[in-house]
Amino acid sequence: MITVRGLRVLLGGTVIVDGLDLDVADGEWVTIIGPNGAGKSTALRAIGGLLPFHGDISLGGTALDRLPRRERARTVATVAQSPVVPPGMLVFDYVLLGRTPYVPALGRESASDLAAVDEALVALDLVDMRARRLDTLSGGERQRVFLARALAQGARTLLLDEPTSALDIGHQQEVLDLVDRLRGERGLTVLATMHDLSIAGEYADRMVLLDGGRVVAAGTAREVLTQELLAKHYRVRVKVIDGEQGPLVVPVR
Incomplete structure (x- = not known):
């Protein structure tokens, strides 16, 4: 469960998120939407412990600022919009970085760590791409690798920042279907x-x-x-059509 009360985030002295209250129940899918500059990604990064903030954030009933860094990483995994990948890195x-x-400290990964990676790859x-370099993969394949790292991390909460922004419509559906399936299974x-x-309305519970x-x-x-x-x-004219899984938003001139 994620509980956020009065979240306020400043970047460079400018208030980006101002008084956000949010609840996400265990097993729920909540999607944050809004125009550019609304504070979506900033709020997500703060909830993941990646930015300083004012207010209260708790994960699973424990205040975020009371979770040691390692414990926080075992609780919540963030998939950034454009993760930084070292040149030449293999899948x-x-x-394995998720482990x-x-x-x-100064130790090596254990057999259980390697097993967790194998499980995420499966x-x-x-599996067939495990020895491939990330820079040789398609956008959809890379997005699956980013999700695999998050799964290997063993966290029960996933924070996904624009998980389909660089994908065509086919790969968007593939990735979101995969996330929804894993949500149900795990x-x-x-x-x-x-x-x-x-697309957001097709998958989100709220x-x-x-x-x-x-x-x-x-x-x-x-x-x-x-x-x-x-x-x-x-600030746009749209037509909203009721679809089978949710509303379809169509811009109109």
Whole structure:
């Protein structure tokens, strides 16, 4: 469970997130949406312990600032929008980095660490790519590798920052279907940020709309993705069509 109360984040003296309250239940998928500059990624990074913040954040009932760094990494895994990958790194070695919180200082990875990596590679259908360099993979393949590292980390909470931003529509669906399947199989909790509103509404149990660093709407996709709310906060004309899994948002001239 993720509980956020009064989250405030400043970057360079500017308030980016201002008074965010958020609850994500165990096993739930919540997606944060909003226009560019709304504070989505900043909020996600703060919740993952990657930015200083004011307010209260707790993971599984424990305050974030009371979790030692290693314990925090075993609790929550963040998949960044564009992770930094060392040149020439192999898939297996990158996924193995997810086991860093379990390796003693000056120690080596154990048999259980290697087994966790193998399990993640199998789960994301990456076994045949384990010896490939990441820079030789397609965007969809790389995204699966980033998720594999997060799974190998053993965390029950996934923070996904724009997980499909660099993918075509086929790979977007493939990656999100995979996350949803793993959520069901492993009881994962997912908090994501996304730009594509129609796709976001297809997968999220609930959505939170940010604008100017504040929550301006929250609820199911059908409650949040309305023509009125989107026109007001995205400053765009759209048509919202009710789809089988959620609303379909179509820009109109």
